[in-house]
Amino acid sequence: MKIGIDSYCYHRQFGDPYPGLQEPAAKRMDVWGFLNRARRLGVAGVSLETCYLPPIDRPFLDRLRSWLDAAGMERVWAWGHPAGLKSGTDHEAARDLVRHLGHAQAIGAK
DSSP: OOOEEEGGGGTTTTTOOOTTTOOOOSSOOOHHHHHHHHHHHTOSEEEEEGGGSOOOOHHHHHHHHHHHHHHTOEEEEEOOOTTTTTTTTOHHHHHHHHHHHHHHHHTTOO
16 A cells, blocks of 8 residues: 545645635645655655646646656646536536646656
8 A cells, every 4th residue: 555645635725725614724835835745744645636736837747747756756637627527518628637638647647
């Protein structure tokens, strides 16, 4: 068994508290803070929720892959859409999902 951690575990630190149930965390976190925390915790891998990533471009993907490779971490690219695919009727969300398949491949997600 390998232990990993999902960035959603830190949704409050990413500025995404449950409305009416939680307050935003006092200290914010970005993807690099999350990755450093995961490394300190000694987990084998991370699941990266795309909603908590900065704008995704080639330099970001290259930097992210390099960081994960250097840390020896396995990785999951966790795409989601606020309303899902609406049973396959939301074609823009489906196109977004397909775009993210390339991003997952670029960081070495398997």
